[in-house]
Structures are given as C-alpha cells and as structure tokens.
Amino acid sequence: MVLKNPWVLSIGLPIVILLVVAINLFVNKLKYKGGIKVANTAKIKDTVIYKTLKKWKVVTTVLVELSLILSLGMTVVLMARPSKVETVKNGIKKRDIFLCMDVSYSLYEMNGELVESIKAIVEGMEGDRFGISIFNTSTVLYVPMTDDYDFIIEKLDVLKEYFDLQKEYMYNYNDKYMYEIDMDEYNKIREKLDYYDAGTLINNMIRGSSLIGEGLASCLYSFPQIDDSDRTRVIIMSTDNTQEALSSPIIELKEAAQACANHDVKVFGIYPNKENYLIDEYSDYENDINNFRKAVESTGGTFYIESETLTVDDIVKDIQQQEAKEVEVMTITKLNDQPQVFVIILFISLIILFITGTVILL
Numbered sequence: 001m002v003l004k005n006p007w008v009l010s011i012g013l014p015i016v017i018l019l020v021v022a023i024n025l026f027v028n029k030l031k032y033k034g035g036i037k038v039a040n041t042a043k044i045k046d047t048v049i050y051k052t053l054k055k056w057k058v059v060t061t062v063l064v065e066l067s068l069i070l071s072l073g074m075t076v077v078l079m080a081r082p083s084k085v086e087t088v089k090n091g092i093k094k095r096d097i098f099l100c101m102d103v104s105y106s107l108y109e110m111n112g113e114l115v116e117s118i119k120a121i122v123e124g125m126e127g128d129r130f131g132i133s134i135f136n137t138s139t140v141l142y143v144p145m146t147d148d149y150d151f152i153i154e155k156l157d158v159l160k161e162y163f164d165l166q167k168e169y170m171y172n173y174n175d176k177y178m179y180e181i182d183m184d185e186y187n188k189i190r191e192k193l194d195y196y197d198a199g200t201l202i203n204n205m206i207r208g209s210s211l212i213g214e215g216l217a218s219c220l221y222s223f224p225q226i227d228d229s230d231r232t233r234v235i236i237m238s239t240d241n242t243q244e245a246l247s248s249p250i251i252e253l254k255e256a257a258q259a260c261a262n263h264d265v266k267v268f269g270i271y272p273n274k275e276n277y278l279i280d281e282y283s284d285y286e287n288d289i290n291n292f293r294k295a296v297e298s299t300g301g302t303f304y305i306e307s308e309t310l311t312v313d314d315i316v317k318d319i320q321q322q323e324a325k326e327v328e329v330m331t332i333t334k335l336n337d338q339p340q341v342f343v344i345i346l347f348i349s350l351i352i353l354f355i356t357g358t359v360i361l362l
Helices: 006-029 048-079 105-123 149-172 183-197 212-220 253-262 285-297 312-324 340-361
Strands: 082-092 095-102 129-135 139-146 232-238 265-271 303-305 328-337
Touching (some): 095 212, 139 149, 253 265
Parallel strands (some): 232 265
16 A cells, blocks of 8 residues: 555644644643532432443543544545555557458459458457458548447448448349349449449549559558558458459559558458359459469468358458457556545544534533
C-alpha cells in the first residue's frame, strides 16, 4: 500500500492530534470548581439507576470521542489517497488489415463467403484497424482504415447484398438471349448492379477489367502512414488473377507485390478452386494461379486455394491466427486507488457517532 499524496498525512495527522488535545483541555477547564456541594448524594450514588447512567455516560463519551478521532483520521488518510501498485501486461494489437477484393462477377461465390467470414472476425476485434478496397477496372476505397467495427460490419453486409445480386444475375441472365428473359426483372436487377459497379468500372470499355496489379497497388497506398513501423500491415486479397486488360495497365501484379514487400506489407491471397474458376478467352488456370502464388509469397504472405477441405472460413481464421502472433506486449505499472477499507471504517465511525450522539441528546 502506498500513498499518492503522503504529504497530506504528514500534515493532517498532527493537526488531528493537536485538535483532540486542545478540545480535551478546553473541556476539562469547563468542569465546575468551587461553590456549594449538594448534601446527602451518597445514597443517590449507591442506587442502581445512578450507576447505570454513569456507565452509559462513560461509554457514550468514549464512543463519541473515538468515532470523532477515527472519522478525522480516515478523512486525512483518504485525502492522502491510499493506492496499490499494479503491474499489468497488455497485448496491444497494432495491425492494419485491408480486405482487397476483385469484384468481378466470376468471383461472387467466393467473395460472398469471404465477407461473411470476415464479418465474424471483425465482431471480435479489439485494437486492430480495418479497411476495405474493391476493384475491377478501377479501385474504390470502400472503407478507409478505421476501428469503427459497427461501420465495417454494416458495409460488409452491403457487399454481401452486392455479391448476392451478382449471383442472381449470373444464374438468371448471363449467357441468355434477350427474348428468353423477363426484361422488367432484368432492368431492375441491372439498375441495382449498375449502382454498385459505378466506381469500379470507370473506362471499362477502353481499359478492360480485373486489373489485378492496379487493384493491389491502389489498396497498398490506401494505408495511412504506410511507412509506420509500429504497425503490422496486412492485405487479404481475393481474386482469380484473370486480367482482361484492353490496354497496358499502370502497374502489373508482380510490381505491385514488390511494392508491398518494400513497404513490409504482407499479402494473404485467396484463390477460387477450379470448379468455381470461370474459363474464357482471357483465362489460363495454371498460369493465373502460379503467378498469383508467386506474387503473394514474395511479400512474405501465404497463398490459399479454396476447396472442400479448406473453406473460405477456415482460410480467414488461419490468417487471423498467424497475424495475431505479431502483437506487441506492453508492461504498464500503475497506481490504483484503494479507498474501500478506509471508506468502510469512516462510514462505521459516522454511524457510531450518530447513534451515540442521539442517545446523549435523549
């Protein structure tokens, strides 16, 4: 036990002692001296009631004095702020995590599962910051880096609606002739999708789609204070790495991955299994998967392929466990006020003072 204000005790206790001595001397001076004594008091003093009242007077006087002294003493001690030294080890997570998503329609299944898994992780976060970047032709900083977890979860729910719409579109309208579909329903879903697609398809007809390198680089440079060495930087990236560039991209995947490595940012890549891989004129499964794997591993991150035995949820949990190891442990020594015992003693003293004072008055 230590005192935050020990000087209060060194000043306050002597004052209390002097005050008690002064009051007792003053009371003694007030005692009656001289005058005419009452005769025949011996018989009264021998009575039971007199002896009982005299004992009560002694007891109540002592109790009043003791409770007053104790109350004053406890008040001084509380003013000195009794405290306890505690050493606490805090694990401080200083991680900045970006979810970087290729929102091409070919990835609706995997992306839908991913946002659900990420949501469960975000709900249990404490101390980490999280951001979301989505891309296709162009990139949208969908959620800037923040620790407002409620806002992140809200935006993940919106993304889930987006991927559900993509799924509905691909099932009901993709690769079908116009006379085969209900145009009213088609226009409704297309209007909703156009709203979501607006920021990610800028100059799509000129530049193409799924510009993977640009998507990763844009996400990288969305980190606030990117060279802050006190924070662990992580990008969780989902893509099938099927780039459909109609003109030369500003930066390719290999260069973007190198930039991540230069800034000590690890990329954890999530790739769809072959069953969910959309084959077209731009795709080459083996080439695409190998290039993405090399890019991810060059940053020090881990490459994952979604499968029946390794679901998106398993992948996200594994990423979180790996990164949770990179936590700074800070030892903090602090003084915590410990007034409980002294407050209880003060409270009891005041109760005794109140009761005995009431008895004396009666």
